Amino acid sequence: MGRTGDSRERIVRASARLLLSRSYGSVSVDDVCAAADVRKGSFYHFFPSKADLAKAVVDLHTDALLDRLAAAAGTSAAARLHGVADAVGAIQTRFESRFGRVVGCPFGNLAAELSTVDDTLRDHVASAFARWEREFAVICHRAHQDGALRDGVDPDRLAHSLLAHTQGRILLAKVGGHSAADVATGLHELIDVHLREGAV
Amino acid sequence: MGRTGDSRERIVRASARLLLSRSYGSVSVDDVCAAADVRKGSFYHFFPSKADLAKAVVDLHTDALLDRLAAAAGTSAAARLHGVADAVGAIQTRFESRFGRVVGCPFGNLAAELSTVDDTLRDHVASAFARWEREFAVICHRAHQDGALRDGVDPDRLAHSLLAHTQGRILLAKVGGHSAADVATGLHELIDVHLREGAV
DNA sequence: TCATCCGTTGACCGACCGGTCAACTACCGC
DNA sequence: GCGGTAGTTGACCGGTCGGTCAACGGATGA
Numbered sequence: 001m002g003r004t005g006d007s008r009e010r011i012v013r014a015s016a017r018l019l020l021s022r023s024y025g026s027v028s029v030d031d032v033c034a035a036a037d038v039r040k041g042s043f044y045h046f047f048p049s050k051a052d053l054a055k056a057v058v059d060l061h062t063d064a065l066l067d068r069l070a071a072a073a074g075t076s077a078a079a080r081l082h083g084v085a086d087a088v089g090a091i092q093t094r095f096e097s098r099f100g101r102v103v104g105c106p107f108g109n110l111a112a113e114l115s116t117v118d119d120t121l122r123d124h125v126a127s128a129f130a131r132w133e134r135e136f137a138v139i140c141h142r143a144h145q146d147g148a149l150r151d152g153v154d155p156d157r158l159a160h161s162l163l164a165h166t167q168g169r170i171l172l173a174k175v176g177g178h179s180a181a182d183v184a185t186g187l188h189e190l191i192d193v194h195l196r197e198g199a200v
Numbered sequence: 201m202g203r204t205g206d207s208r209e210r211i212v213r214a215s216a217r218l219l220l221s222r223s224y225g226s227v228s229v230d231d232v233c234a235a236a237d238v239r240k241g242s243f244y245h246f247f248p249s250k251a252d253l254a255k256a257v258v259d260l261h262t263d264a265l266l267d268r269l270a271a272a273a274g275t276s277a278a279a280r281l282h283g284v285a286d287a288v289g290a291i292q293t294r295f296e297s298r299f300g301r302v303v304g305c306p307f308g309n310l311a312a313e314l315s316t317v318d319d320t321l322r323d324h325v326a327s328a329f330a331r332w333e334r335e336f337a338v339i340c341h342r343a344h345q346d347g348a349l350r351d352g353v354d355p356d357r358l359a360h361s362l363l364a365h366t367q368g369r370i371l372l373a374k375v376g377g378h379s380a381a382d383v384a385t386g387l388h389e390l391i392d393v394h395l396r397e398g399a400v
Numbered sequence: 401t402c403a404t405c406c407g408t409t410g411a412c413c414g415a416c417c418g419g420t421c422a423a424c425t426a427c428c429g430c
Numbered sequence: 431g432c433g434g435t436a437g438t439t440g441a442c443c444g445g446t447c448g449g450t451c452a453a454c455g456g457a458t459g460a
Contacts (some may be wrong), residue, residue, distance in 0.1 A: 007407075025225025026317045029448060039409050041451080048447065103316055111375035112312030116303055117226045119423095126375050150393070160372070161365070161386060168368030172360070175311035175326050186361060193350070193393055207437075229418060239439050244419065345438095 008046045010036040011174050014194045016057045020095060023115050024054060054110060055124045057173025061106040062128045065091070077143035080192050084139060090167055093174075096180040102173040105166070107132075112171075131165050143195075158194055165190050193197045202333075208246045210236040216380045217255045220295060220303045224254060224313050254310060255324045261306040262328045265291070277343035280389050284339060288366055289384025298379040302373040306367070307332075312371075333363050343395075350396050358394055365390050 006132045016037035017025045029050055031155065033040050072087045074080035095103050103109075109130050115122040140162070141154035169183045218227045229250055233240050236295045247253045249313040263397035274280035295303050303309075307328050340355035340362070349355065369383045 005407075021316060023225070023313050023317050025223070025313065028446075030446080041410075042450080044407055044449065062276050101316075106207050107298065108371060112224050112309050113225065115375045116221060116299050116301075120377055122377075126377070129372065129375060133236055138239050149300060153393070157386075159340065161390065164231055164368030164372050165365055166360070166368065167371050168364030168366065171308060171371070172329065175315045175322055176323075177326070177328060179255060186357075186364065189357065191362065193353070205437075228416075230416080239420080240419080241440075242438055250418065 001064075002118065007036070007038050007042050011038055011046060011053070012042060012056050012060055015053055016106070017062055019054070019057055019109070021099050021141060022104060026108060029053075033066055051118050051121050054114070056127050058107065058110065058124055062131060064094070065132060066135065069132075077139065077146040078148045078195055080196075081143055081148075083186035084136060084162070085184055087189060088187060089180060092170060092180035092183050102175040102180055102183070104177065105170045107166045108170060119124050129163065133159050138160050148195055150194055153194050162187070162190065203262055207236070207238050207242055209245060211238055211243060211253070212256050212260055216293055219257055219309070220252070220306060221299050237323055244266075251318050251321050254314070254321055258307065258310065258324055258328050262331060265332060266335065269332075276348070277339065277346040278348045278391075278395055280328070280339050281343055281348075281395075282388060284336060284362070285384055285387035285391060287381060288387060292370060292380035292383050300367060302370065302378065302383070304374040305370045308367045308370060329363065333359050336362050343344065348395055350394055353394050361394075362387070 011032060013126075015027065015032045018031060018035055021193060022119040023136060029040065032053070033043050043053075047056070066085050068091065074081070074083040092102060092105075107125055110121065110124045111129070115125070137156055137159035140159045141148075143149050143152075144155040149158070166187060169186045172178065173183050184193065211232060215227065215232045218231055224234055226351065229243060232253070233243050243253075245257065267285050268291065269284060272283040275281040290304075290325070292302060307325055310321065311325045311329070315325070337356055337359035340349075340359045343349050344355040346354075349358070366387060367382075368384045372378065373380065373383050
């Protein structure tokens with residue numbers, strides 16, 4: 001082994017950073033190798049193609065997100081719902097301070113750019129979204145059982161709606177140059193309008 | 201003039217089609233020229249760069265969208281609100297039948313891929329979104345004046361929320377392989393929860 | 401001690417990228 | 431008829447792209 005054997009991890013982390021600050025198409029394998037201080041041959045030792053690297057990056061973000069969502073506390077179901085909005089806001093705020101601006105959602109960025117280009121990658125991102133939505137759905141169902149949801153609000157559909165809203169808000173903040181805090185505020189509003197009057 | 205002098209238009213229309221079916225990064229200037237049956241020199245006679253072509257495509261879609269939104273009829277303000285959801289659904293359904301799948305929003309796709317890469321392009325797309333949101337806002341304000349909106353719902357914030365939701369739903373449909381009809385349904389639901397009970 | 405194997409290196413490749421250019425052509429106003 | 435000009439053509443360019451490969455090195459286990 002050359003140095004410490006953490007080359008693969010350095011590659012994934014470096015490309016996660018580069019993909020957020022730019023885009024899949026504008027980040028070359030050479031860029032990634034330079035940022036990770038790894039030679040190209042090593043890169044292709046770990047990843048059969050650039051697309052596979054992107055999948056690894058998706059997995060990295062998926063693990064991080066699911067951890068964060070699980071850690072999001074909250075006593076009542078309604079508070080838990082607001083907790084996920086806070087979690088999303090916290091992640092975006094962290095990206096914002098790291099890159100100096102809202103740079104989008106790691107999943108959403110790849111989904112928008114590559115869904116129509118690489119079908120296996122599309123499928124991979126879709127799975128990540130599905131897991132994310134399932135986490136939301138669990139919380140929505142709990143809120144439903146607690147009677148915190150407005151009449152006629154279906155928990156599964158609310159979960160999907162929440163995810164869509166998250167993606168849309170982040171995208172608009174990215175293109176419009178808004179702040180990550182606005183994203184969180186918008187999500188809180190969306191949640192409130194779905195909660196029964198008088199719920200926390 | 202070589203043929204009929206409609207080269208520029210052919211270029212824009214061909215690249216509008218290619219950008220929707222693929223992505224900015226995966227569509228080359230050569231691809232566009234081939235699809236438009238135009239030689240590369242002609243392309244660069246009309247557009248100083250590939251990015252400028254993308255701006256022209258944005259303008260094309262902006263005009264089409266604003267026309268469509270203006271044509272969306274509706275007697276009551278609430279019906280008008282649902283009318284914009286139908287308009288979005290109709291556009292997406294048309295794309296779906298043209299390309300065999302949901303291919304995303306022309307603005308959203310470019311916003312996600314290029315906001316962090318090309319600042320002038322980002323600004324151009326942001327302007328298009330701003331005009332779109334303003335159209336939504338006009339209708340939301342009308343609904344507000346008519347007392348159709350739930351208490352505490354701010355019309356401007358609702359317009360932004362509606363736009364975000366539109367983008368998010370389209371993105372999720374694109375990556376998840378859902379239908380354009382689902383997008384419209386989701387938008388109708390979002391509108392309904394913001395309307396006062398008993399409003400049409 | 402030695403073979404094995406994972407990781408590493410750097411040179412290399414053909415294709416394709418966005419973009420340029422000088423020459424040519426057909427129209428239009430004069 | 432003639433000059434100017436908008437449009438067109440095809441050859442051309444340097445750079446970069448994703449990806450390949452043979453050779454090498456150092457730890458590990460027998």
